Structures are given as structure tokens and as C-alpha cells.
Amino acid sequence: MPSASTGTTIRSPHAGTRGKFRFDVPRGEFSVTYAWSDELGCFAEVFGDRRLIEDADGDRYVFRLVSQRPLRLLRLDDGDTLMSLGLDARVCTIKPYRRTQLWSRAFYDWYPRLDGLRYVPRYATGHTNYCLYLDRCAGVLVAESQGRIATRHDLLERVIDAYPLTTTLL
Numbered sequence: 203m204p205s206a207s208t209g210t211t212i213r214s215p216h217a218g219t220r221g222k223f224r225f226d227v228p229r230g231e232f233s234v235t236y237a238w239s240d241e242l243g244c245f246a247e248v249f250g251d252r253r254l255i256e257d258a259d260g261d262r263y264v265f266r267l268v269s270q271r272p273l274r275l276l277r278l279d280d281g282d283t284l285m286s287l288g289l290d291a292r293v294c295t296i297k298p299y300r301r302t303q304l305w306s307r308a309f310y311d312w313y314p315r316l317d318g319l320r321y322v323p324r325y326a327t328g329h330t331n332y333c334l335y336l337d338r339c340a341g342v343l344v345a346e347s348q349g350r351i352a353t354r355h356d357l358l359e360r361v362i363d364a365y366p367l368t369t370t371l372l
Contacts, residue, residue, distance in 0.1 A: 221303040222299075223236065223299060224294075224299050224303070224306075225302055225303065225305075225306035225321075225333035226299070226303055227306060227307045228300070228303045228304065231307070232310070232335060232337045233335075233336040233337065234306075234333050234334060234335055234336060235333075235334050235336055236331065236332065236334075237332040237334060238323070238329060238332070239329045239330040239331075239332075240326060240329040241264065241357065242357075242360055242361050242365070243325075243331075244264070244326075245361040245365065245367065246323070246325040246326040246364075246365045246367070247323050247324065247325055247331065249367055250325035250367070253366060253368065254367065254368055254369070254370075255361075255367060255370070255371060256369075257352075257370050257371060259351055259371070260351050260352025261350060261352065263347055263349065263350055263351070264347075264348040264349060264350075264354060264357065265345040265346060266345070266346040266348055267334075267343055267344070267346075268343070268344045268346060269339070269342055269343055269344075270343075270344065271342050273317040273318060273332075273334070273339055274313075275316070275320040275332065276309055276313065276316055276318075276320065277320050278293060278294055278319055278320060278321040278322070279294070279322045291322060293321075294323075294324075294331075295322070306319065315338075316335065317334060317335060317339040318332055318333050318334035319332065319333040321333070326365075351371065352371055355371075355372060358371055358372055359372065
């Protein structure tokens with residue numbers, strides 16, 4: 203996540219809501235957001251379970267997140283880290299999410315300076331996923347809009363070429 207100084211400050215639309223995704227906290231005590239190291243990989247991770255990007259998804263925006271300082275991330279994509287914590291890679295991929303949400307809460311409590319987690323994706327293998335604790339790093343994150351999904355035909359075509367996804371938007 204390279205540095206930049208333009209764009210929109212990050213705020214989560216899910217602040218205070220109960221956990222829904224992998225490393226959300228179960229009772230919504232703090233807000234997180236997710237990011238990916240690859241712009242195509244985010245589509246694999248978000249739409250991989252249903253394998254379809256529908257018309258209604260076209261109103262969603264693609265953003266590039268940029269950090270103005272190095273983020274302090276727990277490397278759950280590293281075997282030494284996982285072994286030290288008594289975990290294995292399943293913490294990055296297992297469903298349902300209740301157990302991983304509890305781990306996220308524990309990491310947050312154990313490491314007060316931690317900005318988030320770095321972990322392996324379920325579908326976009328070879329890339330990296332991030333879960334960012336927004337109360338700790340939102341002030342240094344900048345979101346650069348890449349436009350609405352529906353207007354990014356070039357991006358959608360690359361996504362369809364890279365992953366077994368289909369779309370009604372093309």
C-alpha cells in the first residue's frame with residue numbers, strides 16, 4: 203500500500219454493526235475495512251462465492267487505498283507468525299467466521315498499536331488481503347476513487363479473464 207496525499211479519508215459504512223465478514227468483531231465494537239493487494243483479486247474475494255457480478259453491484263465503487271505511513275500489520279500470511287500463535291492458515295480461509303472474528307478481537311486487544319491484519323485470500327491466491335482496524339489507522343488512509351463498477355468495462359473484462367466469474371454488466 204504505497205503512500206499518497208490525495209483522495210478521500212476512509213470511513214467505514216459498517217461502524218458499530220455486528221460482525222459479518224472474516225475479521226469483523228462479533229459485536230461491532232470497532233470498525234474494520236478490507237483491502238487487497240491486487241485490483242482483480244478484490245473481485246475474486248467479494249464475488250467468489252456466488253461467481254456473479256450483477257447489475258445491482260454496478261453501483262458499488264472501486265477504491266484504491268493508500269497509507270501515508272507504514273501500517274503495523276500482523277502477518278497471518280507468514281508460517282512463523284501462525285505457529286507462534288498456535289494457528290495455521292485456516293484462520294485466513296475457514297467459514298463460518300465466528301472463530302476468526304474472535305481471533306481478530308483478541309489480536310486487537312493483545313496488540314494496541316496494531317493497525318490490522320495481513321492474510322492469504324480464499325480465491326485470489328498469490329495475492330494478499332488486509333483487514334484494517336479503522337479506529338487505529340483511518341487517519342492515515344486515503345481512498346482514491348477508481349469509479350463505479352458499472353463504468354469500468356476494462357476492469358470487468360480483465361476480472362472475467364482472470365477468474366471464473368460472470369457478469370450482467372457487460
